[in-house]
Amino acid sequence: MAPVIDREGIDTRPRVIVNSTTVLNCPVSGTPVPDVVWLHGDRLVDTHLHPNMHLLASARQLRIDSAAVADAGVYRCLATNKAGQDHLDYHLAVHGQ
Numbered sequence: 001m002a003p004v005i006d007r008e009g010i011d012t013r014p015r016v017i018v019n020s021t022t023v024l025n026c027p028v029s030g031t032p033v034p035d036v037v038w039l040h041g042d043r044l045v046d047t048h049l050h051p052n053m054h055l056l057a058s059a060r061q062l063r064i065d066s067a068a069v070a071d072a073g074v075y076r077c078l079a080t081n082k083a084g085q086d087h088l089d090y091h092l093a094v095h096g097q
Contacts, residue, residue: 002084003030005077015093016067024062024090026077034079034086038062041073067094 006027016022028034036059038045045062047053052071054063064071072094078087 001029001031003028003034003079003081003086005079005086005088007088010088012089013091013093015095016064018068018094018096019066021063021065022067022092023056024064024075024077024092026060026062026079026088028060028077028079028086030079030081030083030086032081032083034081036060036077036079039076039078040071045075064092067092069094069096 010025014022026036028036038055038059045053047055052065056063062075072092075090075092076087079085
């Protein structure tokens with residue numbers, strides 16, 4: 001079964017205040033279990049280069065600690081398996097206090 005991301009109740013335009021924490025969710029199902037990656041713009045989220053970003057729950061969540069204005073933008077959760085793929089885009093806004 002191709003990956004399916006459950007979009008019910010998901011706010012795809014989250015707003016966060018500078019230096020706050022936010023969590024982006026990717027509630028995906030599929031068989032076999034989909035692999036999940038996150039992109040910020042067109043780049044793969046690399047938690048080694050961005051120590052304030054953490055992948056949780058087998059990458060089903062992206063936590064951004066101490067958000068900065070530079071963290072704003074489009075984040076894509078991309079779920080794939082051999083049966084197909086699905087994605088969900090978030091438009092994160094980071095505002096000053």
